[in-house]
Amino acid sequence: MNRTLRHTSALTILAASMLAASAFAAPPGNDPAALGQIRNAALKSDWALERLADMTDLIGPRLSGSAGAAAAVTQVADAMRKLGATVTLQPVKVPHWVRGAETASLVEYAGRPAGVTQRVVLTALGGSGATPQAGLIAPVIVVRDFEELKARAAEVKGRIVLFDVAFDQQMAERGQAGTAYGQAVIYRGVGTRLAAQMGAAAVLVRSAGGADYRLPHTGASGLQDGARIPAAAVSAEDAMLMTRLAARGPLSMQLILTPQVLPDADSFNVIADFPGTDKADEIVIVSGHLDSWDLGTGANDDATGVVTAMAVIDTLKKLDFRPRRTIRMIAWMNEENGGRGGATYLEANKANAAKHIAAIESDEGSGRVFGMRTSVGNEAMKHFAPLKAALLPMQAGALQRADALGMGDLHGLEAAGVPSFAPLIDESTYFNYHHTPADTFDKVKPEDLRRHVAVMAVTTWYLANMEQPIGRANVPPRQ
Amino acid sequence: MNRTLRHTSALTILAASMLAASAFAAPPGNDPAALGQIRNAALKSDWALERLADMTDLIGPRLSGSAGAAAAVTQVADAMRKLGATVTLQPVKVPHWVRGAETASLVEYAGRPAGVTQRVVLTALGGSGATPQAGLIAPVIVVRDFEELKARAAEVKGRIVLFDVAFDQQMAERGQAGTAYGQAVIYRGVGTRLAAQMGAAAVLVRSAGGADYRLPHTGASGLQDGARIPAAAVSAEDAMLMTRLAARGPLSMQLILTPQVLPDADSFNVIADFPGTDKADEIVIVSGHLDSWDLGTGANDDATGVVTAMAVIDTLKKLDFRPRRTIRMIAWMNEENGGRGGATYLEANKANAAKHIAAIESDEGSGRVFGMRTSVGNEAMKHFAPLKAALLPMQAGALQRADALGMGDLHGLEAAGVPSFAPLIDESTYFNYHHTPADTFDKVKPEDLRRHVAVMAVTTWYLANMEQPIGRANVPPRQ
Ligand SMILES: [Zn+2]
Ligand SMILES: [Zn+2]
Numbered sequence: 001m002n003r004t005l006r007h008t009s010a011l012t013i014l015a016a017s018m019l020a021a022s023a024f025a026a027p028p029g030n031d032p033a034a035l036g037q038i039r040n041a042a043l044k045s046d047w048a049l050e051r052l053a054d055m056t057d058l059i060g061p062r063l064s065g066s067a068g069a070a071a072a073v074t075q076v077a078d079a080m081r082k083l084g085a086t087v088t089l090q091p092v093k094v095p096h097w098v099r100g101a102e103t104a105s106l107v108e109y110a111g112r113p114a115g116v117t118q119r120v121v122l123t124a125l126g127g128s129g130a131t132p133q134a135g136l137i138a139p140v141i142v143v144r145d146f147e148e149l150k151a152r153a154a155e156v157k158g159r160i161v162l163f164d165v166a167f168d169q170q171m172a173e174r175g176q177a178g179t180a181y182g183q184a185v186i187y188r189g190v191g192t193r194l195a196a197q198m199g200a201a202a203v204l205v206r207s208a209g210g211a212d213y214r215l216p217h218t219g220a221s222g223l224q225d226g227a228r229i230p231a232a233a234v235s236a237e238d239a240m241l242m243t244r245l246a247a248r249g250p251l252s253m254q255l256i257l258t259p260q261v262l263p264d265a266d267s268f269n270v271i272a273d274f275p276g277t278d279k280a281d282e283i284v285i286v287s288g289h290l291d292s293w294d295l296g297t298g299a300n301d302d303a304t305g306v307v308t309a310m311a312v313i314d315t316l317k318k319l320d321f322r323p324r325r326t327i328r329m330i331a332w333m334n335e336e337n338g339g340r341g342g343a344t345y346l347e348a349n350k351a352n353a354a355k356h357i358a359a360i361e362s363d364e365g366s367g368r369v370f371g372m373r374t375s376v377g378n379e380a381m382k383h384f385a386p387l388k389a390a391l392l393p394m395q396a397g398a399l400q401r402a403d404a405l406g407m408g409d410l411h412g413l414e415a416a417g418v419p420s421f422a423p424l425i426d427e428s429t430y431f432n433y434h435h436t437p438a439d440t441f442d443k444v445k446p447e448d449l450r451r452h453v454a455v456m457a458v459t460t461w462y463l464a465n466m467e468q469p470i471g472r473a474n475v476p477p478r479q
Numbered sequence: 480m481n482r483t484l485r486h487t488s489a490l491t492i493l494a495a496s497m498l499a500a501s502a503f504a505a506p507p508g509n510d511p512a513a514l515g516q517i518r519n520a521a522l523k524s525d526w527a528l529e530r531l532a533d534m535t536d537l538i539g540p541r542l543s544g545s546a547g548a549a550a551a552v553t554q555v556a557d558a559m560r561k562l563g564a565t566v567t568l569q570p571v572k573v574p575h576w577v578r579g580a581e582t583a584s585l586v587e588y589a590g591r592p593a594g595v596t597q598r599v600v601l602t603a604l605g606g607s608g609a610t611p612q613a614g615l616i617a618p619v620i621v622v623r624d625f626e627e628l629k630a631r632a633a634e635v636k637g638r639i640v641l642f643d644v645a646f647d648q649q650m651a652e653r654g655q656a657g658t659a660y661g662q663a664v665i666y667r668g669v670g671t672r673l674a675a676q677m678g679a680a681a682v683l684v685r686s687a688g689g690a691d692y693r694l695p696h697t698g699a700s701g702l703q704d705g706a707r708i709p710a711a712a713v714s715a716e717d718a719m720l721m722t723r724l725a726a727r728g729p730l731s732m733q734l735i736l737t738p739q740v741l742p743d744a745d746s747f748n749v750i751a752d753f754p755g756t757d758k759a760d761e762i763v764i765v766s767g768h769l770d771s772w773d774l775g776t777g778a779n780d781d782a783t784g785v786v787t788a789m790a791v792i793d794t795l796k797k798l799d800f801r802p803r804r805t806i807r808m809i810a811w812m813n814e815e816n817g818g819r820g821g822a823t824y825l826e827a828n829k830a831n832a833a834k835h836i837a838a839i840e841s842d843e844g845s846g847r848v849f850g851m852r853t854s855v856g857n858e859a860m861k862h863f864a865p866l867k868a869a870l871l872p873m874q875a876g877a878l879q880r881a882d883a884l885g886m887g888d889l890h891g892l893e894a895a896g897v898p899s900f901a902p903l904i905d906e907s908t909y910f911n912y913h914h915t916p917a918d919t920f921d922k923v924k925p926e927d928l929r930r931h932v933a934v935m936a937v938t939t940w941y942l943a944n945m946e947q948p949i950g951r952a953n954v955p956p957r958q
Contacts, residue, residue: 053723054590057597057720057723057724058588058590058591058592058595059592059595060595060597060598061598067592067593067594067595068595070594071592071593071594071595074592075592109537111533111537112537113537113538113546113550113553113554114546114550115546115549115550116537116538116539116546116547116550118536118539118776119539119540121916211692212917212921212922213690213692213694213911213912213915213917214694214775214915214916214917214919215692215693215694236921237917237919237920237921240920240921241536241919241920244532244536244920245536296693297597432692433692436692436693437600437693438691438692438693438716440693440716440720441716441719441720441723442691442715442716442719443691
């Protein structure tokens with residue numbers, strides 16, 4: 001796979017030299033007028049919205065290994081070729097997990113009238129094991145955190161464990177949605193594994209999300225081959241119901257979950273190069289991830305990231321602007337349940353990491369963008385005043401620095417020294433829809449998508465033309 | 480069934496005379512201090528909330544004919560007997576419709592990649608006919624209103640008709656939720672029947688509801704024996720998707736809906752009399768409906784109405800207050816898909832209509848109550864100043880008059896001259912949850928439920944003790 005990328009780079013340089021003699025105008029560089037032209041062009045184009053409709057309406061869900069994911073690879077590659085970009089499909093072996101039946105009901109509890117059972121709304125977590133086809137029936141224990149699970153360790157074996165941990169919606173609305181998500185989602189990863197180790201018959205988590213419409217939120221479990229048990233997310237309402245019923249006395253559930261773990265499948269990262277001029281061997285990545293969960297159509301997560309990255313090149317192409325460095329649009333495969341796309345690219349580009357000047361990924365939905373965040377070094381921050389000035393007229397002039405962004409597909413590159421960038425996005429409602437059936441096209445506001453493209457395009461262009469040293473990311477070692 | 484009610488009345492009078500010599504205090508009448516005591520007692524009691532938990536957590540869905548509906552009859556009757564009320568189960572024959580499988584996908588459309596289909600989230604409407612077990616595949620036509628359907632009448636035969644009519648959420652938020660609902664729901668009633676008459680293979684309506692969480696909202700279709708076709712509500716998101724895809728070219732759907740229409744089932748209105756003193760033969764009804772749709776646990780629609788009506792008697796009982804007129808708590812059966820409970824009661828009480836002084840029903844959810852509305856005559860309005868004064872300290876002093884309320888279970892009584900009352904409830908979010916899986920216990924705010932009971936209890940008491948003539952309702956003839 002390393003070979004594939006080396007081949008790409010050779011092609012890129014060839015294409016660059018051919019295009020140098022083409023109809024493209026001389027690069028205007030980071031002149032404020034040029035930055036303003038890019039911003040304004042993006043703010044009046046619906047090219048990204050059209051691509052979003054193509055991806056979500058014509059294809060829909062794009063879980064790794066699915067027909068939808070394969071169709072999305074073809075669709076994005078075709079669209080980028082139409083823009084004249086040099087497209088490479090980088091092979092990626094991906095996990096292939098397929099959802100099956102998923103139903104559950106509470107069949108015993110104190111006060112249950114004869115003949116009555118209560119349905120529980122849930123959805124299997126990625127990587128979940130399966131129950132028998134006819135389901136299993138087991139007593140339920142409800143815990144609020146890891147401590148309570150450990151205190152009740154003797155009860156776990158053969159039982160269904162529910163982690164009833166609420167997503168902190170108020171924290172999300174105060175602008176700390178990512179932190180709120182992190183607090184809840186640990187049970188989906190670590191919690192499922194722990195319950196499996198302790199011999200649970202199945203493990204349930206309360207959905208890590210902020211709305212109250214009885215929607216289960218899926219996502220990757222922490223389960224691996226050899227230690228898979230049935231694992232599902234229940235809706236917030238059902239978690240609360242189970243907690244109330246468990247407080248009345250013993251509670252039993254019938255659970256049917258029949259997902260399948262199939263052999264790894266062949267898929268691809270879609271890599272589309274828009275070649276640079278005098279620094280064509282230097283690369284600025286702009287990206288989103290192409291795979292999505294299977295319940296919704298992945299409009300927020302992350303068709304928005306992919307189409308805004310694609311639209312960066314459309315915007316420059318329409319203006320006839322050529323960057324000094326090569327702009328590499330990547331639609332990553334398998335961010336959601338394996339991270340194989342990012343890992344494969346990193347592996348193939350280890351030797352070439354120094355030529356990766358910066359990498360952008362958008363993967364936090366389609367809310368209003370109000371700037372960028374980055375892991376460039378403190379010294380480099382002063383060089384970004386012209387970028388901020390260009391984004392200020394659209395109220396997107398914020399630039400926040402952190403030692404590491406840790407974006408899913410970029411964290412390996414970042415650890416290898418490549419400074420990361422990501423749009424600063426209002427996420428206050430993102431986790432209402434995240435990983436649910438309701439992550440659909442209509443959730444994306446056209447004006448916000450245009451703004452998103454503008455911020456991504458101006459930033460990408462700026463990075464691809466910077467004279468000043470941007471330096472390397474310096475990710476602190478993990479504690 | 481007439482016999483049953485006559486029997487009840489005899490028992491009521493007997494019970495009243497027995498209780499007259501009991502431990503009850505002399506009736507304090509409509510003295511402002513008494514009204515205030517009732518209000519304050521209700522505002523600090525969670526008896527209704529406990530009943531709500533029993534009904535929704537222990538039983539859950541209560542569609543007519545289901546085990547849940549039968550359990551609810553028993554549960555309410557038991558609770559009312561515990562309060563010392565005289566309980567009668569009035570037999571009601573109810574429709575028995577049972578949901579089956581319900582899946583759909585878009586299998587042909589312009590731009591569809593090979594191997595890809597798009598799932599459509601939908602739920603069968605009450606009374607829907609069934610497709611073959613393996614489903615049907617048919618072209619879809621999308622229309623925006625009846626006019627467009629008529630204009631395209633030649634295309635309807637053998638096709639699936641979708642009425643893509645949006646619920647007006649902004650109107651709902653402006654305080655006219657009922658009107659917004661009425662505008663949308665006509666397609667679920669009249670539209671389904673019309674499509675069936677025109678030979679449609681199936682009929683779909685966009686969900687009549689205000690949220691955007693890909694929830695389908697069920698409800699009664701207008702379909703009857705002999706003219707049933709498969710009928711379902713699609714989520715707002717899916718209706719919009721289908722409209723967008725239909726704009727790209729021909730669209731076909733595979734639809735599996737396998738509900739069953741079973742023979743009518745035996746069920747009951749639960750009637751619990753709290754006997755009056757000197758006017759025990761005069762009746763004031765306070766009520767809600769016991770049946771619910773099958774997707775959620777019917778907390779808003781209408782466990783709230785039933786438990787607040789029940790709690791009126793609990794409140795008076797705790798205060799040891801005895802009304803002059805008999806207060807009759809009714810938990811109506813089959814409001815949602817037939818109205819058989821209301822019709823049965825009306826039929827049994829035709830001769831006794833004049834003794835029904837007033838009737839209250841709460842059936843608009845659990846939002847904040849800010850007063851009452853009524854169909855008493857204009858002249859009687861002046862007699863309600865003490866009631867308004869008693870509710871004013873809790874910001875619920877509004878009293879709105881209309882010529883007719885037309886509440887589901889009361890409209891027959893109202894047409895027969897019985898003035899209707901209903902709480903004035905903030906419905907701005909009611910239709911987000913209405914008839915969906917998300918109508919659950921957690922949607923009811925304990926404080927709002929206490930307020931709801933207070934308004935119902937003070938109003939019921941006031942009506943049961945009024946000296947002044949309340950007169951009769953004078954429903955205008957239908958245009
Ligand atoms: Zn994502
Ligand atoms: Zn209702």
